[in-house]
Amino acid sequence: MARRTLPTAVAFATTAALVLTACGGSDDSSSDDIKGADKGSSSPSASASASASAAVDRPKITLPSSFKLTFESWTSGNAKEQAVLDDAKEELRAGYAAIIANDPGSEDLAFYDTETGLPQSKKWIKSYTDKNVTVIGELPAFDPKVTLVKNVDGRTATLGYCTDESKASTKDRKTGKVVGNPAGTDPEVFYSVTLRKSAQGVWQNASVTSKRGGCAK
Known part of the structure; x- marks a missing residue:
């Protein structure tokens, strides 16, 4: 039941997703040079930035026991x-919380998306809510790879990760019918996300793409 390419009829089109680094891709050692000045998390400016980001009043997102979203090695x-990683994880949690709450206009999700990324996320959520289905089961997200992009403002990053839909399904809110991926479908989906750092210091999803298969766990 991975993000944006979920099982069967409720699967979200790849073209509507956001952009991340390839799953299993190599680490980018230049990531420490983001912002073009600070090197390493021990620098005063890096510490100040981390403190400022931590001070932001982020939404408190909860998921029901019927849907277990886990993050391995994040x-x-x-x-x-x-x-x-922390903000990307919360954005994903906010998205599934919105699906479960039948709320495409979720303010929590909007907090973690840019103005350009939010319409994509709403479309993803509506691919469920328009069909009156929710999500249940277990969905692990694993093998995250972050790259801090060196540019003029140091506020862009890419993230690649994989999910395993083997134990995730959709459930019709009215009939209770549970549907998973068709037999023979690769349960693993790779996601590539582009994130932008807001003025508040929150890393927000700007775009996402997904591809079924190609993940190694």
Whole structure:
């Protein structure tokens, strides 16, 4: 039940997703040079940036026990990379929370999306809500790869990760019918996301693309 390319009829078109780094791609050692000045999370400016980001009043997102979204190895020794991972994780949680709450206009999701990225996310959510279905089961997100893009403002990052839909399904809100991927469908989906850092210091999804298959766990 991966994001944007979920099972069967409710699958979200790849062209409507956001952009991340390839799953299983190599680490980019230049990521420490983001913002074109600070090197390493131990610098004063990096520490100040991390503190400012942590001080933002982020939404408190909860998911019901009927849908277990897990994040395997979403950690980094680099404070800047960890900030990207933390916000990207919450954006994904906010998206599924919106589906479950039948709320395409979720303010929590809007908090974690840019103005250009939000319409894509709403379209993804509506691919469920328009069909009156929700999501259930388990969905692990794993093998995240962050790249901090070196540019003039240091506010762009890419993230690649994979999900495994083997134990995730959709459930019709009215009939209770549960549907998973058709037999023979590769349950693993790779996502490539582009993120932009807001003035508040929040890493927001700007675009997403997805491709079924190609993940190695």
